[in-house]
Amino acid sequence: MNYLRHVLDHLRKDLRLEWRSRDAINGMLFFALLVVVVFSLAFDPTAAESRRIAGGILWVAILFATITSLNQSWAREQRNSVLDAQRMSPSPASALFLGKVLANMLFVLLVEAILAPLFIVFYNLNALGNGWLLALVMPLGTWALVCNGTFFAALGLRTRNRELMLPLVLLPISLPALLAMIQAATGILTAELDSIQIAQWIRLLVGYDLIFTVVCVLLFQVVLGAE
């Protein structure tokens, strides 16, 4: 498929750029680690308490880290007017968007994979519920943040105060997704929610991901060509 090839080309380009600089991953990783440490010092939680707050802290750390790196991912395209070239290219704009989202998704997942063991050690965590469900919740939640975040970073590209714009728009729009991931993660860690409730939150996340991916893909052309 032609479209798929375009997406993969964009993905490969972004991965190669990141492999050569490693700016985004290193920055995100260290930032998320700092947030985790700061929260740990601020609250000094016991094992039971930390289970209750860990879901929230983990997602807040990932959210902030994602926001710091998403702006950079488009700034990269602006150097040497690459973005203008992209705008003129005959390949569909949404392929550029999807390639970028997939690349960012891989970076954030990698950060999560490194952060998770550290997190477990720092907060003395062991999941009381079905720990393997986290393997479902984490990618779904990450997709919700990264897909919308990449879109709004592109939307904020040519605004004044670009760095400020992204969180101002991303946070209110992704609040339902944040609520769902924090509830699901906390429910799994503390085993306080029964499986039906956790399944409900996961379904909400799936629905949110589907709806907003479609909206983003449909509207990306408009944002990229906004004059």
Place this chain on the structure above:
Amino acid sequence: MSAAKPIRPMQLFGFSWFAVTLVVLILGFRSAIFIVPADAQQGDVGRSFFYHVPHSMWSLLFPYINFAASLAFLYWRHRNPLKALTADALAVASAEVTVVYATICLATGSVWGKAAWGIWWTWDPRITSMLLLWLLYVAYLITRKLSSAGQTSTLGAVLSIFAAVDVPIVYMSIRWWRTQHPAPVFGGGADSGVDPSMMPAFIWNVIGWGMWGIFILCYRFALERRRQIAEQDAALRALESSLELTQ
């Protein structure tokens, strides 16, 4: 409503609408404050109901106007730029009225909450949803403010669609969240119905505040249209003077 040359009949209509709105609001005020008996359980505090509920009802209606105008803007953007500008003016006007009405709704609710529940705020599903609606439209206005000239309308329209898609999801998710942990402070909601003697005051206020909202919406719309037309004229003049220079 063409604001290019303010036509007399339109102005006349605007003034009479404003006058009727004032009369209805005065009737509503008289009815809510002096005529209707004090609430059986809440006393005079319950009278804030007549202001709080109409504002919240209307603040749920104006976002639809914003959404429809944004869709119309995106549709006309290339096909008919002049119509698109009109739609954009309507979108920004309705977003601003939404924020004003939602702010009044939250503020009056908060004052009532302090008097009735003893707290200014609680994370009850409806209050939280309203707060998120407010946050979304404030984010919309900030985006318009910060975006560079020429792209404001497009970025605004895109964001408006995101907000419109988000609102039902927000509402649903917050209901799930709070049905799991019922809020501790709960006096029976207003849905339990009102006494028939209170209905006139309520209806006068719903109509009055609706008319007032439509009035400020149209006023803001006309203002935005004038700004757009002035901008176009300035651009045209600049273009013409630059042509004269080269000759």
